[in-house]
Amino acid sequence: MDLIRRLLKPRKEETIRDLIVQPERTLADTEITPIKYGLPKEIESICPECMKIIKATLYPEGGKVWIKKDCEEHGEVRDIFYGDIGLYHRCENLWFGDGVGVEDPPIKKATVCPAQCGLCNMHMSHSGLPIIDLTNRCNMTCPVCFANANAAGYLYEPPYEDVVRMLEGLISQKPVPADRVQFSGGEPTIRTDFLKIVRKATELGFDYIQVNTNGIKMADLEFARACREAGVENIYLQFDGLSDDVYKKTRAMPLNETKMRTIENCRKVKIGVILVVTLVKGVNDGQVGEIVRFAMKNHDVIDGICFQPVVFVGRYAQSHRLEKRYTLADLALDIERQTGYMQAMRDWFPLGVTSSFSKLAAALTGKPSFTLSLHPHCSQGTYFFIGSDGSIKPFSEFIDADGCLKELLKLSKTVKPSSLDLLSKARLFYRLNRYWKQDKAPKGLTLKRFLESLEGFQNRNLRRGLLRRGR
Numbered sequence: 001m002d003l004i005r006r007l008l009k010p011r012k013e014e015t016i017r018d019l020i021v022q023p024e025r026t027l028a029d030t031e032i033t034p035i036k037y038g039l040p041k042e043i044e045s046i047c048p049e050c051m052k053i054i055k056a057t058l059y060p061e062g063g064k065v066w067i068k069k070d071c072e073e074h075g076e077v078r079d080i081f082y083g084d085i086g087l088y089h090r091c092e093n094l095w096f097g098d099g100v101g102v103e104d105p106p107i108k109k110a111t112v113c114p115a116q117c118g119l120c121n122m123h124m125s126h127s128g129l130p131i132i133d134l135t136n137r138c139n140m141t142c143p144v145c146f147a148n149a150n151a152a153g154y155l156y157e158p159p160y161e162d163v164v165r166m167l168e169g170l171i172s173q174k175p176v177p178a179d180r181v182q183f184s185g186g187e188p189t190i191r192t193d194f195l196k197i198v199r200k201a202t203e204l205g206f207d208y209i210q211v212n213t214n215g216i217k218m219a220d221l222e223f224a225r226a227c228r229e230a231g232v233e234n235i236y237l238q239f240d241g242l243s244d245d246v247y248k249k250t251r252a253m254p255l256n257e258t259k260m261r262t263i264e265n266c267r268k269v270k271i272g273v274i275l276v277v278t279l280v281k282g283v284n285d286g287q288v289g290e291i292v293r294f295a296m297k298n299h300d301v302i303d304g305i306c307f308q309p310v311v312f313v314g315r316y317a318q319s320h321r322l323e324k325r326y327t328l329a330d331l332a333l334d335i336e337r338q339t340g341y342m343q344a345m346r347d348w349f350p351l352g353v354t355s356s357f358s359k360l361a362a363a364l365t366g367k368p369s370f371t372l373s374l375h376p377h378c379s380q381g382t383y384f385f386i387g388s389d390g391s392i393k394p395f396s397e398f399i400d401a402d403g404c405l406k407e408l409l410k411l412s413k414t415v416k417p418s419s420l421d422l423l424s425k426a427r428l429f430y431r432l433n434r435y436w437k438q439d440k441a442p443k444g445l446t447l448k449r450f451l452e453s454l455e456g457f458q459n460r461n462l463r464r465g466l467l468r469r470g471r
């Protein structure tokens with residue numbers, strides 16, 4: 001009787017949390033503390049005044065998530081941590097577990113994060129997109145400069161030989177070579193040996209070379225062409241909006257025309273563009289939708305948008321901090337409201353969600369693969385697909401994302417490299433096809449084409465845009 005009752009009892013549906021394999025130690029043999037789920041919860045934070053590591057509490061109030069921390073010396077700080085409690089839980093439930101870091105990290109005895117910051121034994125992720133600052137000089141003087149360019153009072157510009165050593169160190173990282181790099185600054189393109197550095201990265205075998213730039217030098221077509229020939233695949237273009245009144249506030253000069261010329265040059269020489277929007281509440285948050293639409297219209301050259309909300313911390317008055325607080329939840333809801341292209345609660349994901357595909361790729365190839373295992377509240381976004389009729393849809397409109405992500409995790413535990421034979425491939429395809437809604441997909445997109453576009457994430461030759469642009 002008892003057995004019958006147990007068999008009849010409805011089974012609790014498996015969640016992603018039930019399926020992930022959370023590692024216990026990094027490759028450099030340091031214990032990993034996994035994230036805690038739910039609210040309220042105690043976490044570690046830092047005092048914005050003295051930078052001491054102190055305890056903090058995350059708790060819900062008024063539909064948002066708040067943080068409260070108390071420094072013995074500098075008193076209590078309360079702030080909005082995340083702007084929507086529903087989205088907060090959604091992203092937390094889409095956490096795919098930590099990575100295991102790198103073998104033989106340069107810092108081996110770190111014990112307190114972030115006190116001994118660098119690539120250390122406590123690091124749980126391998127290097128996703130390492131950034132090399134080539135200089136702290138710049139050909140602009142923006143009031144919002146994160147890099148404090150030109151104002152530091154000293155020159156930072158590692159010699160060419162040191163940059164080459166950094167590149168060699170990255171590409172020989174194990175188990176996943178860090179073969180993607182972003183050159184940043186200051187303004188990296190103003191170095192006289194900039195192209196020589198890019199050529200060296202290409203020669204060393206870097207798969208993806210990105211340049212973080214204000215775009216002023218790239219507004220010269222010949223320089224843009226030289227960058228492409230040296231091996232630049234993509235620029236991470238400072239792009240705060242579509243009107244000069246925004247640039248005058250954020251960059252103290254009109255720049256709209258320069259940005260347009262740079263994008264046009266990239267189109268001509270076949271360099272991809274990611275628009276990087278420094279978002280300041282009250283200055284350009286009203287242009288979020290317009291920027292998304294601009295990117296869609298120019299999707300032949302624009303690969304994506306990275307919105308970076310400015311966070312006011314430290315000595316700003318609490319009233320100013322709360323008035324200006326703009327979190328990734330606010331961004332998601334603004335994209336929903338200002339474009340109508342997505343529904344935040346269905347289509348907004350932590351970036352780490354891509355690790356489900358990476359885990360399957362690793363299982364199929366038998367090799368560790370490029371995996372983004374970052375914290376679920378660190379980077380978030382969505383992927384849009386554009387149909388041959390111009391329709392724009394987030395991928396979760398035509399895929400049962402929850403079911404598909406769980407299926408990928410299950411597959412990554414069972415498939416073997418031998419699963420790449422034709423019959424096994426067909427079985428894999430059949431299992432994923434259960435989550436595909438062809439009637440909702442953008443015109444011209446099939447599951448096969450969708451999977452090919454994902455393969456581009458790992459495979460340079462298949463990467464989105466390269467085929468289309470003949471790069």
Ligand code: SF4
Binds near residue numbers: 139149186
């Ligand atoms: S362009 Fe970038 S690096 Fe240069 S001053 Fe402006 S924010 Fe700083």
